[in-house]
Amino acid sequence: MSAQSSNGNAPSRELLEKLFRTAYKIRVFETEGIKLYRQGLIRGYFHPYLGQEGIATGVCAALKDGDYIASTHRGHGHCIAWGASINKMVAELLQKDTGYCRGYGGSMHIADIKAGNLGANGIVGAGTPLGVGAALASQIKGTDAVTVTFTTDGASNNGTFMESLNLAAIWNLAFVLVVENNQYAVSTKIEESTREVDLYKRGLAIGVESYQVDGNDSLAVYNMTKDAVEKCRRGEGPILIEAKTYRHMGHHVNDPGKYMPADRLAYYKERDPVDRARAALTEMSGIDQSEIDAIENEIRLEFEAAVEFSKASGEVTIAEFREFAAAY
Amino acid sequence: MSAQSSNGNAPSRELLEKLFRTAYKIRVFETEGIKLYRQGLIRGYFHPYLGQEGIATGVCAALKDGDYIASTHRGHGHCIAWGASINKMVAELLQKDTGYCRGYGGSMHIADIKAGNLGANGIVGAGTPLGVGAALASQIKGTDAVTVTFTTDGASNNGTFMESLNLAAIWNLAFVLVVENNQYAVSTKIEESTREVDLYKRGLAIGVESYQVDGNDSLAVYNMTKDAVEKCRRGEGPILIEAKTYRHMGHHVNDPGKYMPADRLAYYKERDPVDRARAALTEMSGIDQSEIDAIENEIRLEFEAAVEFSKASGEVTIAEFREFAAAY
Amino acid sequence: MYRDALREAIDEEMERDSSVFIIGEGIAERGGSYKVTEGLLDKYGANRVRDTPIAEAGMIGVGVGAAIAGARPIVEILYVDFAMLGMDMLVNQAAKFRLMTGGDGRVPFVMRTQGGTGGGVAAQHSQSLEALFYHIPGLQVVMPSVPADAKGLLKYALRQQDPVMFLEHKHLYMTKGMVPDGEHVIEFGKGDIKRPGKDVTIIAWSNMIPRALEAAAKLAEEGIDAEVLDPRTLVPLDKAMILTSVAKTNRVVIAQEAVRRGGVASDIASIIQAEAFYDLDAPIEIVAGLNIPVPFNLELEKASVPQVDDIVVAARRTLHAKSFALAAE
Amino acid sequence: MYRDALREAIDEEMERDSSVFIIGEGIAERGGSYKVTEGLLDKYGANRVRDTPIAEAGMIGVGVGAAIAGARPIVEILYVDFAMLGMDMLVNQAAKFRLMTGGDGRVPFVMRTQGGTGGGVAAQHSQSLEALFYHIPGLQVVMPSVPADAKGLLKYALRQQDPVMFLEHKHLYMTKGMVPDGEHVIEFGKGDIKRPGKDVTIIAWSNMIPRALEAAAKLAEEGIDAEVLDPRTLVPLDKAMILTSVAKTNRVVIAQEAVRRGGVASDIASIIQAEAFYDLDAPIEIVAGLNIPVPFNLELEKASVPQVDDIVVAARRTLHAKSFALAAE
Numbered sequence A, B: 001m002s003a004q005s006s007n008g009n010a011p012s013r014e015l016l017e018k019l020f021r022t023a024y025k026i027r028v029f030e031t032e033g034i035k036l037y038r039q040g041l042i043r044g045y046f047h048p049y050l051g052q053e054g055i056a057t058g059v060c061a062a063l064k065d066g067d068y069i070a071s072t073h074r075g076h077g078h079c080i081a082w083g084a085s086i087n088k089m090v091a092e093l094l095q096k097d098t099g100y101c102r103g104y105g106g107s108m109h110i111a112d113i114k115a116g117n118l119g120a121n122g123i124v125g126a127g128t129p130l131g132v133g134a135a136l137a138s139q140i141k142g143t144d145a146v147t148v149t150f151t152t153d154g155a156s157n158n159g160t161f162m163e164s165l166n167l168a169a170i171w172n173l174a175f176v177l178v179v180e181n182n183q184y185a186v187s188t189k190i191e192e193s194t195r196e197v198d199l200y201k202r203g204l205a206i207g208v209e210s211y212q213v214d215g216n217d218s219l220a221v222y223n224m225t226k227d228a229v230e231k232c233r234r235g236e237g238p239i240l241i242e243a244k245t246y247r248h249m250g251h252h253v254n255d256p257g258k259y260m261p262a263d264r265l266a267y268y269k270e271r272d273p274v275d276r277a278r279a280a281l282t283e284m285s286g287i288d289q290s291e292i293d294a295i296e297n298e299i300r301l302e303f304e305a306a307v308e309f310s311k312a313s314g315e316v317t318i319a320e321f322r323e324f325a326a327a328y
Numbered sequence C, D: 001m002y003r004d005a006l007r008e009a010i011d012e013e014m015e016r017d018s019s020v021f022i023i024g025e026g027i028a029e030r031g032g033s034y035k036v037t038e039g040l041l042d043k044y045g046a047n048r049v050r051d052t053p054i055a056e057a058g059m060i061g062v063g064v065g066a067a068i069a070g071a072r073p074i075v076e077i078l079y080v081d082f083a084m085l086g087m088d089m090l091v092n093q094a095a096k097f098r099l100m101t102g103g104d105g106r107v108p109f110v111m112r113t114q115g116g117t118g119g120g121v122a123a124q125h126s127q128s129l130e131a132l133f134y135h136i137p138g139l140q141v142v143m144p145s146v147p148a149d150a151k152g153l154l155k156y157a158l159r160q161q162d163p164v165m166f167l168e169h170k171h172l173y174m175t176k177g178m179v180p181d182g183e184h185v186i187e188f189g190k191g192d193i194k195r196p197g198k199d200v201t202i203i204a205w206s207n208m209i210p211r212a213l214e215a216a217a218k219l220a221e222e223g224i225d226a227e228v229l230d231p232r233t234l235v236p237l238d239k240a241m242i243l244t245s246v247a248k249t250n251r252v253v254i255a256q257e258a259v260r261r262g263g264v265a266s267d268i269a270s271i272i273q274a275e276a277f278y279d280l281d282a283p284i285e286i287v288a289g290l291n292i293p294v295p296f297n298l299e300l301e302k303a304s305v306p307q308v309d310d311i312v313v314a315a316r317r318t319l320h321a322k323s324f325a326l327a328a329e
């Protein structure tokens, strides 16, 4: 499976624009979200996806309606790439009744079952069994849906990783495990957590087709996922894709990330996934700068509108909550 | 690492006799134990080690005082190879106060902490983290002890397997994971539980030196373990050894094991580990048949004496138990 | 028999609803350790009846994921003890998903397993762990004592929207009992008076029901008329039925096989004392397992969990307390 | 501060006993999420202060194994919620090893972790799960409320032979309090009267102690003299102290942050009603978390767990019940 293109054809302008739009939207969401957090408007945990945008962007572009995704504690990017409403996402972070979870969930629990998003997760690694389960449900129902679980380098050292991937393998499920290897678990370097930092090898050890891709190249991620998803639809799943990447900042908003060496960070920032998606769009489609500006502007306005929408929204009342509790 | 010999020298008569004695002792224990079970003298679970004797025999012969072992639900063989008292083992199975666990544990829980046997285990896979823990304790104390965990093909699909082996790897622990691949978990064939039936590959995927050996050849197992243990003592652990084998009967005493194909069973019975240990002793050491007979007779008498001992022993009283409970 | 009743329930619901499926260790070809799933593979095929590797966390997690995605999994865990390997998926995923999604996300997941002592299977195969699930909001806890309840409750479980811990007892699989013909579904939260009586209420569930009934028979010989109340589902709990019975008898014994400390009996006692304080003529008696793991030795195993006579003695004590209280007045 | 007291305890015990070591996520260089282990790496080196991958089951299991082999591990689990991943090792191994080996095998294992609500960290990072450990015979459960207790109890824990669940509270790390100089060790099973009083006994632990004390201050303004009793260790439980207090006050409020259903409060209530039935002038009041996972929204989070006023109201109710009972006599 090549990391360059799935069929040798040049990518369409439509695809390139979609990739850029998504990556940029995530970038804006996280950058602006952090400001809201710093203003005290967002509480609890907030794990920015900055620097990793290429992965969610490329993967989700290769999926279709009816498919499923399951995500991580660093889940905003997956939601957005999956096409979530920015209004409902911001409202959720602001604890509002109009949020995806009516303010009950917050950053780590945004989900949209009807749309096939099984949700972010506060338990590292938990998305893998859940995703395998969704793939199993699809197989039992006989649909052609594919499920993607986004997981992490940190999760790869947890028992759930191999245990549930193995279940997907023996049942040939239409399941793609995307391992976002950003090389850190909070401040712990991957080299301190395992001797084998090429995580795709774990899939190979249990007979799962496994690949590695540059996670900062959304087009490469797209192409590889596209191939994987097609195989899965033909009953040749599961497939593991390890996407190497790097965070642009600390683990969460309040982590200065001082343990990240400046040269490594610079290396990855030079390979910024948003810049690369923009460059790909510009170079391969001949789009001009004013169109790019328009897209960026549109996305910024969408976010601003979402903040307005959320601020104007109310919160679930304590009476409603007590009623919910009585029925729980 | 060669499966034939660790240093090219011919094995000593002492070693060959030890291997045969151990394998034969296990054979007698299990065969006679099953009779006691059928007589209703042993209750609860009894998972015979028949057919797998070569593994415990070879592994334990390569260890020394101060080392640790942790075992499985099929643990009699490991105990015996470790040098356990047959009296105390039989007494335990007969629920007697003189048993290893005073009748509180039974077949699945025989342990002898003072001797470094961390015990059998009723939870498939649990011995691996426990064994890694013992190895960690040794490293922290700065001793040269090596810990061996015996585990199973069934356990290799459980999360604990990779998760705890990975911990042993990042800490370079003096830990040997011996995977007894008898190709079944109760009636489930290994091919139904995983796509990759060569289990040593899992170790490789996380950077652990890993080997495969014929588990029915106690000498080969010994040699391979010897090398592994030496490496571990030099700080080059952990090491994984997959030992292929096959049960001679069903999963437990009451399982007829009809799902085991007759030809496969016959294949392995032709490669009976006890017969092979006897043949190796005879062929390589020039021992004569009367000496073999004497050894076998001695072992049979030891078992018979243990049954007498156990029958004559008392049980923990309910009053003592209540006292124990009050202090628990 | 209990195990047949369970099989009938699964069979009927698999027939009715094609999204019901079952996974577990040795449940397909082998029909399960307790023969509950025998014949289902032949009838429903390998797509809906699947063996798993020894992967409790994985299979519970996969079941929860399948339920979220709209299927109806039954995950069979051989021993409730092994469910500890999947606790994260139960506690942090299955039970919480509904709240975390603001109410939208439902998890129609059924975990069937069995607990309790029996035959010297020792500490890691003998526990009664309902209290752990009981404490986690979002998990329903079902513990049928007789075949009819087993069937009716399991059918209802498979029509629920929220996770169900369906806890059987290894002693009960071969017990006999009438099972109503035709569609037999028992709603959760409805207790059942297994024996009406007026002098003392014995609350029990699962394998303690046969013992409570035997105890009641013995008590009857002494002229004590015990009511045996089986909540059948611990979450939701039929508080109304319990309080009505207590208002009548004024004396309560709660019998559980689980250990005394922090068991469900304590919680039921705490509810009764809070809501029926002035009805009680004697302290509530809890008859429960000793606070220690279950030993292998059969005599000690027996001594570690309540027997018929323990219930009898406790019931008597509630009546003596009354005479004592009257004498003191 | 509470966190400094914990660090001192670890430091002193690591100094005293070279077999004490600590593992956890980000506890070495980073000093732990709550700064409890700051400086220990420098002082004791990488052999005894180790970061782990995200492997809760593994690190708990490894800790248990190391303890069996004679070392003294402290395993730090970031959130008690994550301990669910290691439940098998706690329930089936650590807690049972002693019984299963007939008494010989001891497991001097300490799991340190923290629970409770705080700051919108939502359902999977806010639980109070002491009841799960409490129900498992063989696990000791410690929940210090003030710095001095945190230090003294942790030092004692590290000299124990049996597994200890040492449960801290995320709200308490920065709370201040006197810590006695010199060797300060607090035996398990000894409660502490945090405020003496005669009208009503408020039993509470961990983060409910500051709230109970505030409630007591408010009640004092109304002329109600509340005794605040902190058991400090839930297993073993200082029953004698509780019964003595109840004999004096005849009224009880139990406050826990954990959810009401099946919590430790219920068990303590069941003990009091069984052993001090005739001492009670009013139903025991349990003030506890709602039976639902903790929501993200801060107002709802607050509504989901007991606040000072909930304790005040419950205490008042126990006194009104008395007047009611007197009036009825």
Ligand SMILES: Cc1ncc(C[n+]2csc(CCOP(=O)(O)OP(=O)(O)O)c2C)c(N)n1
Residues within 6 Å of the ligand: A072, A073, A074, A122, A123, A124, A125, A152, A153, A154, A155, A182, A183, A184, A185, A186, A251, D025, D054, D056, D078, D082, D085
């Ligand atoms: C089971 C579990 N253990 C620990 C944590 C605390 N925690 C949250 S994020 C994190 C680091 C995760 O690193 P990784 O899995 O690589 O994901 P990344 O943050 O790099 O995206 C940790 C330890 C958790 N949420 N769940």
Ligand SMILES: Cc1ncc(C[n+]2csc(CCOP(=O)(O)OP(=O)(O)O)c2C)c(N)n1
Residues within 6 Å of the ligand: B047, B072, B073, B074, B122, B123, B124, B125, B152, B153, B154, B155, B182, B183, B184, B185, B186, B251, C025, C054, C056, C078, C082, C085
């Ligand atoms: C965690 C767990 N799950 C299930 C079981 C029930 N069980 C006992 S032995 C066994 C099969 C084990 O197969 P394997 O691990 O290959 O060991 P073998 O019996 O072949 O020696 C099973 C499923 C158990 N004891 N523990």
Ligand SMILES: [Mg+2]
Residues within 6 Å of the ligand: A152, A153, A154, A180, A181, A182, A183, A184, A185, A186
């Ligand atoms: Mg990472």
Ligand SMILES: [Mg+2]
Residues within 6 Å of the ligand: B152, B153, B154, B180, B181, B182, B183, B184, B185, B186
């Ligand atoms: Mg096997």
